[in-house]
Amino acid sequence: MSFKSIKAAIIGCGRVAWMLEDDPLDTKPCTHMGAYRSFGSGVVEVIAASDTNNERLKAFGERYGVERLYNDYKAMLRDEGPEIVSICAWAIDRHRMALDAIEAGVKGIWCEKALATSLDEAREIAEASEAKGVAMIVSHLRRWSGEYNKAREIIDNNGIGTLQSIVCHFSGSLLHTGTHAFDILLWFLGPAEWVMGEIEKAAGKNDWDTPEDSGGRAFIKFRNNAYATIHAEARSYFFFEFDIIGSNGRIRIGNNGVLEYYIPKVSHYYTGLKELYAETFPEFEQRNIWTEALGNLINSVNGIEASRNTPRDGYMALELALAIHESSRSGDKVYLPLRESKIKVRSR
Known part of the structure; x- marks a missing residue:
């Protein structure tokens, strides 16, 4: 056709x-x-x-x-x-x-x-x-990235066992940069249940930072009982990375060429135990995003x-960013979905 x-x-x-x-x-x-x-x-x-x-x-x-x-x-x-x-x-x-x-x-x-x-x-x-x-x-x-699609395929195919936690790092700006990260968390983990977070008092100094769209830190529980920890403080360098931990393996993926896969093997140092050792990351199709x-x-x-x-995906990524703002204001855990949030964050 x-x-x-x-x-x-x-x-x-x-x-x-x-x-x-x-x-x-x-x-x-x-x-x-x-x-x-x-x-x-x-x-x-x-x-x-x-x-x-x-x-x-x-x-x-x-x-x-x-x-x-x-x-x-x-x-x-x-x-x-x-x-x-x-x-x-x-x-x-x-x-x-x-x-x-x-x-x-x-x-x-x-x-x-x-x-x-x-x-x-x-x-x-x-x-x-x-x-x-x-x-x-x-x-x-990153939804169209070969690396991230392969990482999700590994997770979906039980390549690291039960997904337990993800530690996420990025350099400030919970909306501008953070929605990239939150979209990946939702794609890998599914819907979130609650968020507890704190906003930084000052924004970073990158070209895209604004006074209102600052960074922060958060702890998120997902409905599948996995957790994510967010470290999004302003830094003097660009940083964007996920450390994905499962019951039977680990994936590190991010900018700057970070792409690692670990599985348990007999320990080189402790008799009777297994530890994680690096494997070659599985082949994937290189794509221009x-x-x-x-x-x-x-x-x-x-x-x-x-x-x-879709816009619904964009909505959910934005919801996580704004939930961190809500939690920081209230000093308490915020349950999702947000029903009556009137927070508006001016972002680039």
């Missing part, structure tokens, strides 16, 4: 939209526009873009030969009629942008994370996209497969 080329547009022409393609160290493509370009105009073509920053918008247009440039994204949606929209603006604006795109009749949305800044906003996005039949992915990109994500969205628009990270 053949499909006609899809018209796409980008809202917000900053780092994740296209500028990170200039990073000489990152694997390409590593942005929305890089992913669109990798598919070619016969599959999908970016026909327009919008940004309130004229200098950035002009630079984007010149770089990629996109001529239809707008300061007003609503005018772009009205005049250009894109079928897919990438929402790369800050989280404080994504709620309104997503609803406007849905109302304008788009068929698919690729939304950056966090999905929104409050649960009410995230719920409205999810409900509106479902009501209109709009395919949507939230950019928790950006092209995999866009391919999933295109297939969802064409009715071939479902989204692998």
